[in-house]
Amino acid sequence: MTTTSDERTEELHCTEYADGSGRVVMMYDPENSNAWIRSCVTVPVER
16 A cells, blocks of 8 residues: 555555566556556575
8 A cells, every 4th residue: 555645545456476586566556557566576496
């Protein structure tokens, strides 16, 4: 969640998936489609 200048609380939309390097979470503010946040967690792979 994020707080705007007038103190309203907005929900962020969130998508989670796995890629070659680990788990990826993409979040964006529906009020501002240019405000993307990408978070990636690398997990070890057993070979």
